[in-house]
Amino acid sequence: MKLSYKILAIFCASLALTSCKDVLDKTDLTSTSGVLIYNDSTLTQMNLDYVYDQNLPTGIPTLGPGSPSVTSLTDESFGESKLLEGTLLVNEVGDFGTSLDVKNNYGKIRVINMFLSDTKAGNLPPYTKNKLRAQAQFFRAWRYFDLVRLYGGVPLVMTPLAAVGVEARDQAFLPRNSTTETFAAIVKDLDSTIASVPGRWSSSADWGRITKGAAAALKGRVLLTAASPQFNPNDEVSRWQTSYDANKQAFDVLTASGYGLHSSFDQLWFQEVNNPEAVFVTGYNTATGDQTRKNNGYDNATRPSYTGTGGGSNQPSWEMVKAFPMLDGKKPGESTKYAYTDQLFFKNRDPRFDKTIAYNGVTWPLNGSNSYKLWTYFVGGKTVEPKATNTGFYTRKAVNPTPAIGDVQFSGTDWIEIRFAEVLLNLAESAVGINKLDEAYTQLKAIRKRAGLEAGTDGLYGLKANMTRAELFSAILYERQIEFAFEGKRFYDLRRWKLIEKTLNGTRRTAVTINLKTTGVPADFANTRDNVSLEQAYTNYFTLEFKPLDTKYSINWKPEYYFFAIPQTAIDNNPKLIQNSTWGGAFDPLK
Template identity: 45%
Template sequence: MKIKYLLYSVLTTAVLSGCIDVLDKKDLSAITEKDVWNNAQYATAYLNKLYRDNLPGWDQDVAGYSDEAYGETGILYGHLTTTSIDNWPYKEIRNINIMLSSIETGNIDNATKTSLKAQALVLRAWRYFQMVRLYGGVPMILEPQALTDDLYVTRNKTSECINLIIKDLDDAIDALPWKWTGDDEGRFTKATVMALKGRILLYYASPQFNPENKAERWETAYTYNKMAAEQIEANGYGLYDSYENIWFDEMNKEVLFVTRYQEPDITHHWDAATRPLSEAQNYSGCNQPTKEMVESYPMITGTPITESPDYDPLHFWQNRDPRFTSTIAYNGCKWELSGKKDRIQWTYQGHSTLNPSSSGFYCRKAINVSYTPYYTERSSTDWIEIRFTEVLMNYAECAAENGKSDEAYEVLKRIRQRAGIEAGSNGMYGLKANMSHDEMIAAIMLERKIEFAYEGKRYWDLRRQRMFASEMNGTRRHGLLPKLKISPVEFDKIKDNIDIDKDYTTYFKDSVVVLDQKYEINFQNNYYFYAIPNKHLETNSKLEQTQDWDNGTFNPYE
């Protein structure tokens, strides 16, 4: 069973289940605040609603903010204004703060109270971290404000925000178990907290927050992420055997931080937005891989395609990293969507009038092939915000930054081994030996790009590493659009019998197409910390605008 994030039905049922005095004039549909904090069931229902309101979920747009997929966005074209990026969830944070302060007023048993508070603290840490990675320092409000309070608050320094976020996680961890069971599966655990803290420390050490490359931040991040990886694995988590099935074998040992979905109550439309419209419903056009992304995958030997004598650009799908097949759908591949046995995915020009892929590719990541079109917009596949592989990758990056390349190598080998890349005679899984610091960091960032493709990580990695200028600026993203060499009528007669590994070039010619037709990529340097939207400045005269935005004075690096 998945967590039921329902509040009102639980509370209403609880209220109406007891004996009722018909002469009592009390509003029988209401539950007072005092009732909630004196009853563990009510308080748990309140927390469940906080989970539902604050957990991250599927984002079908974020791949288009990077080189993973095409998307017209002011972020990449340099067209943002001070109103463009608005993530200001103080209403949700207030509700978390209400629980943290009010639960102390009730008579719920201490063990339950401590557990509920710990989970709320993690939610608050998560919400604040989401803002800090966008804006730098923000007002850290830790109590529910009253109308009589001074509501004109200032922005805390970024360092203060990070410290308070870490404190919330540290205060929470001891009260949480390593694992939950039954209906509670999916709640925060010690592993969740350690993984999230490790990610935050990595961010704080990275160039976005640490342009002066202060060594002590990398040392702190290294020590913690190494310990987190070791302890999390010692307590039953680890790399799941099947890369492709991480998303479909729910709550497997790789899952650390998860948002659970259950049709019909809580669903998403990732499948509909990502699949071809012919096999979806009401959504389409997202997460279509670029040629640049497709070419990032190495060969099955782990060797880059630019260095492998076995790479055939006319049959580019052959002998690639197995994660390629799990992630990229290309012209002529088998993709049995809607449960259609032996279904072939075509992407050639003119194959469909139903909003065909503009890049010539589709994303297969986390796409449930058993869904019929009806269920594609009612998907219940869980969102995994952090999986164990990320903990390992965070540890490897911190190790590399601390000159411990041997440790970084071992992590990369483990991940490539799980992916199915061949070890080779030297046991290096295609990795170059004796890499320099810069080469190792580049290898780690490439491995993250491949391993976490379409998992909402690439855009954030480019931000924290300040890599937009070196990776994307001055470029345009491309697709690879196949064109038929014979008439569509003739092709329809024979297409079910074609062996694309042998006959592809007989029937198709691939043409490179430019996806960014209007503008080149031009990510601006001040985008590493976005502007606070004007509407928030207008309602609070004490808020400073971020430096490099409309004469802003707030320094996000302090």
């Protein structure tokens, strides 16, 4: 309980709240009962806010402290990793947690369980108590979902464990629950959240708090994962039905509460309160003069490094660049209306292309300039950038064009973990699972219509007519690749579909170097280039050179990585833990 009291003391000292004084006046904090704290709604809310701060997603996820961004583990981007090299060792995916640390999953679960226990024991009105507890239950479900999709079933700790003494240690030696039991516990927590929180919060000050729709949407994501081949190798239709029911519930709850697709694919990131697409969101702000400012690290890390303090990360690979459809919705090389060439890769593409990929010569409103042009080409083997992009490209999605150079590290752009577009595609995929193919078409068309693709004479926005179940599954995964590029979804989509080997193994992701020709280029090109059309520049003045990004090895993802090993250090700490069967143990993560 000490953690809660430390938080409380900080709040009281800094805010001088009357309620703090009411509760704690003349009270010895070293012996104060948790119940006393949780009899006060203000103090309880403060402790819940700490739960939010610990557990809200902060951007593209990693596989634990020090691990690479999951975008670098796919064909989206590039990054060296033992996962892709095929040399992962048993202790190297450490999200399981091997010590009591508030930064790992079980440390965060402990704080949540303490909050739930003490709030339950307090004497707040039942409605208030249930609403506060329901939000914490959402985050407990969020933490267990993170664990189950990495490892399979894990020990379900649903109450605070004692922390001191031999007896407490022995009681903490819990065996792993089955994967089925773990999913059931997640769903139970989310159902409690759905029952007790509003569809929308009435005050704008509550923007970002968990809503009924956010809990339903996470439940839909969880059960879609449980229905996917990683957990459902026998394609049991009952699992797809359960997933469909959950995602239909999410769709219905959200639409009833006024959620839907934002009118703009790119601007949806820059509307905060009342953003119809922001279902589960981490709020950031640019407040000054107090301790409440919270900066979005994604923006600053993603924009080119020479534009202030940018980091230039999340650089698209050529494979990601080439994946986008043409303007009629057909894949490059399949469209009969729009011819595709690598030399003019940017021409007549899906409108989401220019809103996601920043490339040499593109007009990219940035640093407060609506006419800013990005140039990444090389002259005589030297880049015209102060620091060259490794792949030839940058990501522009969710990068705020407004801040001036030097201010971008203070971006207040919210991170949207679950968008309404995901709810539609989760529903579409689940519908395919139970052979409701027409419903899948409906959701896919809605996504493509918002993107700005041409409807075509058949009104299918480039989709093939009369697709089979297998073809529709593939079409939905392809749509997710484009719609959610650089949102941290691709790795988990490929993983739950067990498609990483098929997609990546034996390949080397590709970079593009754009070189200025040595002849036929105007001498003043560096001064006049902004006035030259892109098509003219690429046709007459540039050559494209393709190079492998993976220079040390060809990608070699191994099948046992679909369920990572429980770290041996965790097993050494708890003799009741059993290793996964794919790593030499007896635990079956499919049961």
